[in-house]
């Protein structure tokens with residue numbers, strides 16, 4: 673069955689987020705060393721062991737992924753040309769794992785897809801993070817909501833419409849900022865050579881782990 677991504681603020685989006693919460697709960701039960709665990713998926717994006725212990729994400733007795741996994745951990749590409757292609761591949765793998773987890777739940781649909789948060793709708797309410805992430809309990813009012821973070825642990829949950837611009841998409845020349853993750857030499861090339869090198873260097877590294 674084809675997967676269709678729906679607006680998170682719609683009724684169908686609420687249903688998708690309910691399945692999502694249940695699947696996230698399952699992935700949270702798995703240890704960091706499991707490549708399909710919630711924590712491992714987070715570590716692909718970024719991982720600082722001491723920081724995770726301080727924030728109660730892992731215990732100091734928890735095993736960490738072996739050094740060989742460093743080629744897929746801490747890979748997030750920000751402030752470089754690779755921001756969009758890297759996150760596209762990352763989201764694709766992430767969504768596939770969640771979809772498989774949803775399908776394995778009792779009554780789980782086989783066409784689950786990650787809903788999108790349309791913060792560009794023009795409705796001020798859509799600048800707030802969907803309520804599925806701020807409610808302590810699931811829709812049934814009984815079970816704890818795995819998506820919930822207490823206010824002091826949340827990042828920004830509301831956006832300023834002025835922060836959101838897609839002007840950069842019209843820029844044919846992308847640049848990088850200095851830093852350990854910046855792929856400076858390649859990112860400073862024009863969009864066309866970068867597009868040629870990105871699929872072979874970034875995306876397969878992320879996806880090949882599955």
Ligand SMILES: [Cu+2]
Nearest residue numbers: 717748749750
């Ligand atoms: Cu990122």
